[in-house]
Amino acid sequence: MLGYMLNRILVLLLAYLYPAYECFKNIEKNKPDVDQLRFWCQYWILIALMTVWDPFGDAFVGWLPMYSEAKLVLCVYLWHPKTMGTKSIYQSFVKPYVSKHEAEIDRTLMELKTRAGDSATLYCSRVLVYGQTRAFEILQMIMAQAYQRPQAPPATAAPQDSTQTAAASAARSSAVNTDDAARNRLKKTGATLAQ
Numbered sequence: 001m002l003g004y005m006l007n008r009i010l011v012l013l014l015a016y017l018y019p020a021y022e023c024f025k026n027i028e029k030n031k032p033d034v035d036q037l038r039f040w041c042q043y044w045i046l047i048a049l050m051t052v053w054d055p056f057g058d059a060f061v062g063w064l065p066m067y068s069e070a071k072l073v074l075c076v077y078l079w080h081p082k083t084m085g086t087k088s089i090y091q092s093f094v095k096p097y098v099s100k101h102e103a104e105i106d107r108t109l110m111e112l113k114t115r116a117g118d119s120a121t122l123y124c125s126r127v128l129v130y131g132q133t134r135a136f137e138i139l140q141m142i143m144a145q146a147y148q149r150p151q152a153p154p155a156t157a158a159p160q161d162s163t164q165t166a167a168a169s170a171a172r173s174s175a176v177n178t179d180d181a182a183r184n185r186l187k188k189t190g191a192t193l194a195q
Contacts, residue, residue, distance in 0.1 A: 004068065007068045007069060007072060010072055011068075011071065011072050011075060014072065014075055014076055015047060015072070015075035015076075016047070018079075019040065019043055019044075019047075019079050022040065022079070023040040023044075026040060039084070039086060039087065042086050042087065042090040042094075043078055043079055043086045045090065045094060046078055046086055046089060046090060046094065047075070047078075049094070050071070050074075050075075057071075
């Protein structure tokens with residue numbers, strides 16, 4: 001048996017890198033060969049199916065001796081010029097099955113796309129509402145801190161007459177009422193915007 005790492009490297013080289021290069025050469029020709037393009041498209045479809053099967057195959061039959069080596073041989077069989085296994089496997093198995101279930105597959109894919117779009121829209125709107133709510137809470141907190149004025153230290157100066165004291169007390173009371181009214185307006189605005 002080949003070592004696991006050596007087998008993985010060979011699979012990457014022989015199942016992916018070499019076929020990708022051959023596909024590149026065909027695409028970049030002045031006049032690409034349509035049959036070759038069809039062959040490589042069929043090959044990549046089979047490789048995609050093998051990639052989907054891989055986790056399940058490894059879990060259920062990966063314990064069989066030479067399983068990894070068999071996958072490598074299958075990949076080479078698919079593209080090798082003498083065998084051209086892609087054509088026979090594609091024509092015998094993949095094309096008949098997909099052609100038979102094409103309408104059902106298309107319908108299922110459309111449903112999944114619709115559900116994914118609806119879910120994305122729902123989550124985006126929830127994130128926006130959450131962000132807006134948090135932004136208004138932060139703004140309210142900043143505004144509340146900005147309206148709090150530091151307490152003046154007790155006066156040690158000579159007592160003032162009663163008219164000056166009453167006027168200063170009325171001005172402070174008016175400023176506090178104005179601050180409270182501004183906070184209430186900000187809270188109401190933030191609550192209506194959050195809804």
